[in-house]
Amino acid sequence: MSVTDDPVALNQWIACAYVGQVTPGKSYDTAMLGQAIRISCALDGTCTCHEIGDDGGPGRQLPLSQRFEILFTTLGDTPRQLPDIPEFAEADRRVANCASVGLHASPFRIVENFLDMAHFCFVHKDILGSMEKTEVFTYKTEHRKDVDEIWATDCAFFQPAASTSAAEKGGGQVTYYKYRVMSPFSVMLYKTVYGNAERDDAICLFIQPKSETECIAYMPMAILDDQSTMTQIIDFQQTIFLQDRIILENQRPVLLPLTPSAEIPTKADVSSIAFRRWLKGMGMRFGILQEQAA
Amino acid sequence: MALKLYNYTLSGSCYKVRLLLDFLDLDYERIPVDFFPGKEHKTLDFLDINPLGQIPVLEDGPMRLRDAQAILAHLANSYDETGHWLPRAPALFGPVMMWLMFAGNEIMAASAARLHDVLGYELDIEAARANAHAAFRVLDDHLTERALIGKTWIVSDHPTIADIACFPYTALSGDGGIGHEEYPAMRNWMRAFRRLPGFNAVSGIPEFA
Numbered sequence: 001m002s003v004t005d006d007p008v009a010l011n012q013w014i015a016c017a018y019v020g021q022v023t024p025g026k027s028y029d030t031a032m033l034g035q036a037i038r039i040s041c042a043l044d045g046t047c048t049c050h051e052i053g054d055d056g057g058p059g060r061q062l063p064l065s066q067r068f069e070i071l072f073t074t075l076g077d078t079p080r081q082l083p084d085i086p087e088f089a090e091a092d093r094r095v096a097n098c099a100s101v102g103l104h105a106s107p108f109r110i111v112e113n114f115l116d117m118a119h120f121c122f123v124h125k126d127i128l129g130s131m132e133k134t135e136v137f138t139y140k141t142e143h144r145k146d147v148d149e150i151w152a153t154d155c156a157f158f159q160p161a162a163s164t165s166a167a168e169k170g171g172g173q174v175t176y177y178k179y180r181v182m183s184p185f186s187v188m189l190y191k192t193v194y195g196n197a198e199r200d201d202a203i204c205l206f207i208q209p210k211s212e213t214e215c216i217a218y219m220p221m222a223i224l225d226d227q228s229t230m231t232q233i234i235d236f237q238q239t240i241f242l243q244d245r246i247i248l249e250n251q252r253p254v255l256l257p258l259t260p261s262a263e264i265p266t267k268a269d270v271s272s273i274a275f276r277r278w279l280k281g282m283g284m285r286f287g288i289l290q291e292q293a294a
Numbered sequence: 295m296a297l298k299l300y301n302y303t304l305s306g307s308c309y310k311v312r313l314l315l316d317f318l319d320l321d322y323e324r325i326p327v328d329f330f331p332g333k334e335h336k337t338l339d340f341l342d343i344n345p346l347g348q349i350p351v352l353e354d355g356p357m358r359l360r361d362a363q364a365i366l367a368h369l370a371n372s373y374d375e376t377g378h379w380l381p382r383a384p385a386l387f388g389p390v391m392m393w394l395m396f397a398g399n400e401i402m403a404a405s406a407a408r409l410h411d412v413l414g415y416e417l418d419i420e421a422a423r424a425n426a427h428a429a430f431r432v433l434d435d436h437l438t439e440r441a442l443i444g445k446t447w448i449v450s451d452h453p454t455i456a457d458i459a460c461f462p463y464t465a466l467s468g469d470g471g472i473g474h475e476e477y478p479a480m481r482n483w484m485r486a487f488r489r490l491p492g493f494n495a496v497s498g499i500p501e502f503a
């Protein structure tokens with residue numbers, strides 16, 4: 001495994017551990033973009049990050065930034081800024097650090113799966129979707145140039161048990177979604193709070209690409225739920241994600257093709273088309289299926 | 295409720311117990327344990343419940359049991375009037391116990407591989423996968439012999455707790471990078487298992503084997 005030379009991928013802040021993952025006084029070895037790194041936390045809880053050299057010793061020191069219950073680092077000199085997600089600072093929200101899950105898949109396939117509402121009724125049958133109501137309502141996708149993010153708005157979908165609190169009360173509902181691709185390796189959604197149409201739960205997915213085909217996914221949430229225990233909330237989120245994981249690990253080709261004709265789009269794929277166009281526009285090479293020369 | 299299960303949804307060992315509780319149509323209370331990332335099963339409070347720091351734990355009235363295999367045997371012994379899940383006939387009882395132990399020992403290598411790949415546990419992944427493949431070879435060979443005499447299940451003419459104990463970590467092995475390609479008899483057996491009345495899937499069980 002060698003580090004990528006793609007400047008677009010290098011100049012991103014990338015999740016490398018969740019808060020509480022590294023025991024004070026210990027260190028944790030992982031990788032990003034093909035580069036081995038070590039996160040060391042002192043007894044007082046302050047953490048540092050280094051590249052691991054070929055000799056196994058510490059190399060270049062890397063910056064660390066803590067946001068949304070996650071530690072981020074970057075290999076680049078001019079990284080794209082971390083997103084602003086104000087919901088995490090709202091006093092009445094519960095912030096759930098749902099830890100992380102490893103998976104053998106391309107980071108961009110993981111983003112696309114997160115954006116794809118059509119899979120709810122098959123992959124998350126009886127939870128996030130129902131075989132009787134599989135229709136994805138038309139929605140809008142836009143590239144917000146001021147923040148350089150991809151947004152999909154006005155998404156609506158019938159869900160039998162959209163969240164922990166909905167599942168407990170046994171209530172199906174039409175859930176409204178907004179999706180927001182915040183960087184090539186991070187995406188989030190806003191979704192109707194069960195029983196409160198005014199505000200949205202904020203659910204994030206930050207992806208650490210260890211290599212082009214091996215990732216760690218972090219799923220912090222800032223939600224409005226005064227009923228469920230944290231254990232129930234985390235359990236729900238992990239159950240959903242492991243349903244996705246088996247699908248993601250079996251997708252072929254593993255790397256993401258950017259050629260328009262490579263995969264036939266459906267209505268639900270509008271956001272994924274926008275995502276691929278955006279990746280192409282920024283010149284992303286890492287994790288992208290290279291076209292065969294004719 | 296008389297029955298209480300200390301449970302983590304994604305644990306294959308807890309899943310064994312939930313499967314039998316569902317097959318027997320028993321009411322029970324689930325007490326969620328924050329296994330990951332909370333490591334609640336290693337906390338002092340939980341060590342009071344199980345000094346081994348493992349899930350599942352079942353409470354049945356005043357009795358408290360650990361070990362998925364022991365819990366399966368207890369539930370079948372106490373609540374299965376048909377006697378099918380834990381046959382007492384001498385020709386069947388010993389083999390059921392043997393495969394039950396196999397599920398609690400050799401097959402657990404597949405659980406280790408899954409913990410490594412999904413939750414990032416640090417362990418020797420190559421050894422775990424090799425040991426799981428060795429265990430699957432033994433199970434697949436046995437199921438092939440059974441199929442040759444027209445039998446579907448590991449021991450009896452009916453599914454037993456040996457089938458339940460062996461199912462979760464074989465079915466979930468793909469999560470740990472262990473495929474089912476080389477085990478056709480095991481695939482047939484898993485397909486039959488999924489069709490049992492009362493069967494509920496868990497995340498990571500392939501729908502089409």
Ligand SMILES: [Fe+2]
Pocket residue numbers: 113114119123124240244
């Ligand atoms: Fe999903």
